[in-house]
Amino acid sequence: MSDLTQLLRRDLPASIVVFLIAIPLSLGIAAASGAPLLAGLVAAVVGGIVAGALGGAPLQVSGPAAGLTVIVAGAVADFGFAGTAAIVAVAGLLQMVLGASRLGRAALALSPAVVHGMLAGIGLVIALSQVHVMLGGAPQSSAWHNLRDLPEQIATHHGVAALLGALTVAILLLWPRLVRVSLLPAALVAVVSVTVLAALLGADVDRVRLPDEPLAGLIRPAWPDAPVREIVLAVVTIALVASVESLLSAVAVDRLHDGPRADLNRELVAQGAANTASGLLGGLPVTGVIVRSSTNVAAGARTRASAVMHGVWIAAFVLLWTDLLETIPMAVLAAVLIVVGLRLVSLAQMRTYARHRELPTYLVTALGVVFTDLLTGVALGMVTAALLILWRLARCEIRRAERAPGEWLVTINGTLAFVESARLTRELSALPPAADVDVELHLDYLDHGAFETIRNWREGYERAGGRVRIREVHDSWFSQATSGRLGGGKRTPRLIGSWSRWQDMDQQRRGAMEAGIAEFERTVAPLVRPQLADLARDGQRPQQLFITCADSRLVPNLITASGPGDLFCVRNVGNIVPPYGSGDASVGAAVEYAVDVLAVTTITVCGHSGCGAVRALMTGAAGPGSDLGDWLAHSGVRFSDPADEERCVTDNVLNQLANLRTYPTVRAAEASGRLRLAGMYFDLAEARMYEVDPILGDPRPVSSLPAA
Template sequence: MSVLKAFRHDVPASIVVFLIAIPLSLGIAAASGAPLLAGLIAAVVGGVVVGLLSGAPLQVSGPAAGLTVIVAGTIAEFGFAGTAAVVALAGGVQIILGVARLGRAALALSPAVVHGMLAGIGLVIALSQIHVLLGGDAQSEAWKNLRDLPAQIVGGHGVSTLLGVLAIAILLVWPRLVRTSLLPAALAAVVVTTALAAALGADVKRVDLPDRPLDELIFPRWPDAGPGAIALAVLTIALVASVESLLSAVAVDRMHDGPRADLNRELVAQGAGNTVSGLLGGLPITGVIVRSSTNVAAGARTRTSAVLHGLWIAVFVLLCAPLLETIPMAALAAVLVVVGLRLISLAQIRTYVRHRELPTYLITAAGVVATDLLTGVALGLGAAVLVMLWRLARCETRVLAGGPGEWTVTISGSLAFVGSGRVAKALALVPAGEKVTVELHLDYLDHGAFQVIDDWRAAYTRAGGTVTMRETNDGWFSRATHDRLGDGKTTPARRFGSWTQWQRRDRQRRDAMETGIREFERSVAPLVRPHLAGLARDGQQPEQLFITCADSRLVPNLITTSGPGDLFCVRNVGNIVPPHGTGDSSVGAAIEFAVGVLGVGAITVCGHSGCGAVRALMEGGFAKDQDLGRWLAQSGVDFADCDDEEHCVTANVAQQLVNLRTYPVVRSAEAEGRLNLTGLYFDLAEARMYTVDPDRRVREPLPVNAT
């Protein structure tokens, strides 16, 4: 993409982000108890400094709601000048972490803990700012705000409350009425309430900025506290800001087709930004998902958009500060109430319910609200460890009667000594003197549990019974029998390869289809049953719609390393998407269902080498009055411009992305920043995936994230 073309996209995107950043930066500063100018300084530095150095070019940085609680506590302890020094030091820690290439390590923290932390912070923000919106004062602790909320609600309210309620209404209704990202809801809420306050001549509290901003900068001063307290504050801001920035960068990567984020470089950039922001008297900076998603949705192509948005803020503060001083504080409080509540994501809660990690999420969030951020995170980490240990020690044992005198005992999961008692109890249910098959589907077995099973087998055999041990993946019990439990994990050899290879190896003399089903029920079903049972109970929530060819050589779940519930698949001859309102409607129905009902965040069109449909289109070797000919004609590709098969396949994929955007539901979701379209090319001979550049219609190697 040329520089001029990118610039043409980046300038409008930067203006959109600038418009949403102004009210958010002021509101976050107010909620933190910091000077309002500090929020604007952080926004400028986040745009210019971090934007220039960023390892995630489309991510936009600035003051974040997720740090509000921490900053408020730091200001209360050290004062704002001391907090500025802490922010600068935290930036230095981030630079060290990035240089040490620990960017990926920050993502090792359980997502349930991170999102639970953000949910707790969001609730704390909302509880404090609702008091400001209603004309009162926020308390220093969340439980006090919650305690005083009923009295605040029934108390007397003036024009300030009316303005705040109106702002919330606009924030909630605006995205449903106005689809363009050029007019963000936060900007609309602030502009409308400010205009109304001016029209009414309302005597309400408004934004108060210095007349000469450059002369009013608060420079850092070493905090008047012990080294332990200072070090704790520095590490807290550094680690929380790093985790939030890196999680945001990973999320932004899923929204666009450009270069993937270099997380270590991004960590250095965030550190440089925080150091500069602290030295200039600004708030701490993180990568912010709200501004970043807006940036992508507005069409940004390079880091120029983030840098320009910072420059627009600087120019506006220096030249147009009186306009900002007309904004009612109640309007900013309303923006923060909505932003805080949106940190509590229902989609994430549903995800953690499906993955059995909801306790970790809830304990972290409740801990942050009831105590403080560090205690809440510590409680969440403890819960995550307990859940992990419970899963590691959990196994399922089933005892089933077969034919006369035959029994089957199936043991699945991880079997450690702590679970051996349940296994022994189940084995004791088998009547003596029978023919017993023990099927083991284990991903772990320790010596204590092995001894329980082996002792039972020996005793049962001595009493006249017959025991046959059967394992998948040639694993743990066999190795334990030969004193080789420490050889490592079970080999995954049988997990790969086609069903045909499995059938030839195990059941060459049986019918292939029946063999496949029986093999699934015997070996695979016990492993996937808990996951499928959860999907059956909770319903499907796939991450993406995957449109690909019906070619038997292409196996979507294999080439994407995905499993049940991950992909909503549409397969047809030539991975074709007929334009909206033309021809076959089955593909359109799947698109509307996936985007409108299931809420997928991505649509992928995947073509492949050796595609028979593309060859037919290239050669024109089909009858246009037959079903196949009529179907292929809907591709919309002009194959006269294609040089070879590879070019034709990539052109076909690119054209289907164009066809996708003819669907209103796709255009709407893309404009709102909640849907990403991707083209892929799979080379069968190489077993390698490529991305498709939709503009140049060529394939490119998949980008590799730095580690």
């Protein structure tokens, strides 16, 4: 597809969709910030054109964001809007310095629980203030006052404004469920339909007010008459919050598409340039906005042209059709902001943080923002996060379970330090005497005091007739301490092993498979459960189809250091891909599913040393008439040197890559640049991976590490 065709078919329609969403949101955010409504539109234009043209995240759309509403409202109250515009311009300069210093990723070091808690708190503050506007009243000076006066506001205001606002909320909530047309976003439908209804009814309600001459109505920034310390604090606050929100949005947008990844430092410089321009033109601060950005991706945008064009459309609309904007009731914009604000309070995020035991940080930050102010709330959240880290560092989990009469399992997880010695002694002393005890240690750290506690207990327990076995999973802290090397040397990973290596007593009691499953559920499952839960909820998005042999010695996830959700695997005897239309559809179905549905970017065919299938092909041991012989015939391979087994394996790999290219879906994806085919050869004895040269067939080491 040519650049012009892509622009017309993809970016132009997407820009129109984003433009239609941006107009009501920009007006509403300006109203909630206590700023002139034109300032929100100026920020939307500058964010689209400047940040869109210069940014490092091509599909991100920038503009005024709900996350800065509370900060801007405070700045407007303290410095006036002209002073706030000057502060925004200086904050943009600070952002550019941060980006030029390559500190883009440093902004992401802030705990996500604090960031999302901050946004949730801001969302609640917006909703509590705008519900008064929707009911026909006026917002109070703080969230607490808005909450305190809300019952009286509900009881005394039941006018036309409240009905228009309630209808707007209903459309915003119901439209996405009933109609799935991307060109008709809910915010546009709600604002247009309720505005038309208000005009037909002749409703006497407050409406949008803009200057008759928009260009003449731009407010020039003026340096605020305030203490330097307060100005510096406002500049740093706007710069940091805008930076964090923009970078988090850029990272989130990266997960929505398969195009180029974001350059966060470049994006930060672009956001700074947009804020400086917006401030100088009398606009609100600009950030990357996930609502507009996700809409941009969903509408089919492919390049930054969509974001730039959406800014151009807003500018043209403001200059040519101001009268249309002035027909919108303020209660309608307030209703839009109520829904936007409440959506910042994400139940899915709360469940995630509860699962990761970070919910206290999220809640403290959110409630701190609501009942104090933004900086205090964020500071309380950071303190809570630090306290939780310290608590986890000094805490471990100890569980006792009776597996059979006279047999006990004690599992200790986490960090085991001397401060836990008393609790550890109490738990171990509760075991019945003269039992058979397995102690499993899943430790991140073990200090000498805790080691002495376990060793002394074991010696005393065994003297009293008991039996104790200590097994470490993942790291070997206890064995290092026993040999006098605690804190030094290499730690031994325990996740890798075969059943025969670690099964001793278990194998005598039950079969190998049952013992392996029990080992997985006891030692590995706690580590991978959060990732598997996310995959179960979000679905799989592997980047690679990995076709390899069914040989039991070959473990794909082990040799590629990959985990759940990384590889879409096909395994069969000889890593064979039957040609398209050969009559065997099993491999072909997997190939088409991987390319067309999962949109993998790489297909790898991996052979290995000592392959029994290749040896059978070399010797002709599996002739026609048997299932194995019929299957191997699909390979179609002709060996260049039948006496060289390694060369025969790589010849087979190259032939399967050729067979892959007989599939129309593979040819089309490879021709468009969406798919790459690769051949690999794994040497079992060396435990080393080689890449197969697609022309010469020679294996080349993938890594520069020395061979075993």
